[in-house]
Amino acid sequence: MEAQTTPQLKKPPKPSKPMTELWWFFAAAACVKLLLIPAYKSTDFEVHRHWLATTHSLPLSQWYFDETSPWTLDYPPFFAYFERFLSIFANLIDPQIVHLQKGLNYSSNTVLYFQRISVLFSDLCLLYGVYRLTRKLDSTRQKLIWVLVVWSPMLVIVDHLHFQYNGFLLGILLISLSYLEEGRDLMGGLVFAVLLCFKHLFAVAAPVYFVYLLRHYCWKGFVRGFWRLFILGAIVVAVFAVAYGPFVYHGQMQQVIHRMFPFGRGLCHAYWAPNFWVFYIILDKVLAFLLGRLGFNIQAPAASFTGGIVGDLSPFAVLPQITPVTTFILVLLALSPCLIKAWRHPRPVRITRWVAYAYTCGFLFGWHVHEKAALHFVIPLAIVAVQSLDDARHYFLLSTVSCYSLFPLLFEAQEYPIKVLLLLLHSMLMWLGFSAQFAKRISLELAKSEKKKDKEGFVIGWVGWSYLVGILLVEISGQFLHPIILGDKLPFIPLMLSSTYCALGTMYSFIWQLKWILDS
Structure with missing residues (x-):
């Protein structure tokens, strides 16, 4: 008679070790950011204080409708x-932070620490x-992505020095991409609508979301x-109704749209973002x-780009003028190969790419693009x-040059060592990782999937090294040689040079991403 076997009870799941380790990564980054609280802050600091x-x-x-300050919502x-939620705590800490008149350009330690810590x-x-995007990966890849994202020097420069909330938005x-990669399309679409x-x-990525969800879901x-289209549409409409409904009720929608899309700001920001329009401007000149x-x-045009002026007063002397509609069409044309691929082969594993x-296309060909918008594609590409x-190899070069393109945001002498050390440390960590x-090879499956050339290890080639050395030469030229040779003359030349090179x-x-999409 066979012995009866008693079913084994399943052990309760242990706490997630990867999440615990990720907390340590976050804590280490937080300590560095706390040390930077007294450092440089831009006008964006006052912008967000005024919004509070x-x-x-x-x-x-x-x-x-408020115009108490130039920094309108x-x-x-x-x-x-x-901002309204944060203002509740700001008011408890220091009521002057949220005072509309007395708070203008308020710069006490309370507002400094409150906004930095927020x-x-x-x-x-x-x-x-x-965590959601990496929880199913092996430990090596997990930690490398954590380093690239949680310790991103670009986020430190833009959010914790210059001051914005890009980490929160990204x-x-x-989170939206993690749901899409899991096949949970409704949740992915809902979270993107919230974003x-x-x-x-x-919204530059909205065409990709629309085509992918229409085809895949x-x-x-x-x-x-x-029926599925109806459900998806109802969810998106519901999110927008919650967001904009109160303003529709008060008859404010025209004013809200006007504030959100100030096309009068011109094609380029005062500091040129390193995109396609840099070459267009140079060619015109x-x-x-x-x-x-x-x-x-x-x-000569009334508003010169090389004067660092924000505006669009007939900026081109020879080449045709660029309008917002032109940039919109160019972005869609650049995006079209990706949309075709998303329609033909809507695979969740490719949605992050x-x-x-899409954000790369928006950065290169969009209207009035800020250099900070590089975060929109650099952070997802880390995944x-x-x-x-x-x-x-592609990410090593892209992340390095994108981080360097943010250097002009921190233009004071005391912050110069900080941004240089951040970039050097980031480059070293990427190289080691x-x-x-x-x-x-961390597994037999990985070894079989890699090509023979991958066994050489991580190398970027002489072209990549030559380009990185060029960054060093551009920095030496703008930071050290320009003041010695030209003094205060042509102060915008270093910015123009670094923007063009980046x-x-x-x-x-x-081009690399486009080739990958066409070949995949």
Whole structure:
């Protein structure tokens, strides 16, 4: 008689070790950010302080009409609600922070620490997004992605020095992507709709989301597909109704839209983002110079790009003027190969790449792009950087040049060592991390999937090294040689030079991503 076996009871799940380790990564980054609290802050610091005061001191019906300060509210309603939530605690700590009149340009230690720490706490959203996207990966890849994202020097420079809440917003994006990669399309679409109601500039990826969700989630036969489309549309409409409904009720929508889309700001920001329009501007200036020397009557534009002026007063002397519609069409054209791929082969594993590519297109060809928008594609690409040696090489160059392109944001002498050390440390960590990953095969499956050339380890080649050395030469030229040779003359030349050189790296990234999409 066979002995009866008693069923074994399942042991309760242990606490997630990866999450615990991720907390340590976050804590280490937080300590560095706390040390930077007294450092440089831009006008964006006062912008967000004023938004705290606007949302706390005024009724909702006046938020988008207030002109107490030049820094008027121009983000979508969910971000305004977020500021209103923060203002509750700001008022408890120091009522003057949220005072509409007395708080103008308020710079006490209380407002400094409160706003700095509010950004740090909001980064918990980024932490959760990274955890969701990496929880099923092996330990080596997990930790490498944590280093690339949680310890990103770009986020430190933009959020914790210059001052913004990009980590919080990118965390929402990563959460949305994590749901899509899991096949939970409704949740992914809902979270992305929430993100658009926090910051509308993330809408550049909306065509990718629309095509992917329509094909992957809704394309299931006529009746079932229509029902799914209805559900998805209802969820998106519900999110936007919650965000914009109160402003529709108060008859404010026209004013809200006007604040959110100030097209009068011009094609380029005062500091040129390293994108396609840099080359367009340079070409126009070269043509104007040559035609002028040949005897043509070329009038200099009223607002010169090299003067660092924000505006669009006939900026081009020779080439056709660029309008917002032109940039919109160019972005869609650049995005079209990705949309075709998303329709033909809507695979969840590729959605993060497609979204990153969409933000690359928006950065390169968009209207009035800020240099800080590079975060929109650099952070998502960190998730795919560990998938192959080619991805790692591409990301190493892109992340390095994107971080360097942010240097002009910190223009005071006391912050110079900080940004240099951040970039050097980031480059070293990337090199060590990628080298460790590709020097050894962590599993037989990984060894079979890699090409023979991957066994060489992590190398970037002489072209990559030459470009990185060029960054060093550009920095030496603008930071040290320009003051010695030209003094105070032509002060915008170093910015123009660094922006143009970084634009070469950004264009390379765009071409590399486009080639990957076409070949995949």
